């Protein structure tokens with residue numbers, strides 16, 4: 001499955017409001033919440049399991065990654081783009097930074 005095929009399938013399960021602002025908040029808060037769920041699971045692994053990731057932990061984190069991807073797919077559609085474009089643009093940016101020796105450091109547009 002390609003990223004764009006995934007995005008198309010994700011959009012089938014999206015529920016839209018009649019209010020664009022509400023939709024934007026829904027997608028953005030959902031994305032933030034799901035990334036937080038990954039962080040929470042990792043926190044518990046560090047706190048309770050000395051950082052040792054079990055197979056069950058790994059499976060649960062992968063599920064949360066899927067939830068992140070779902071919200072990202074829907075948010076990308078909101079901004080009239082697709083996941084292939086997002087992914088390609090990100091790799092292009094990182095490769096450019098790497099080639100220029102600025103992959104570390106600060107600034108979104110370095």
Ligand SMILES: [Mg+2]
Pocket residue numbers: 034037063064067
């Ligand atoms: Mg989740």
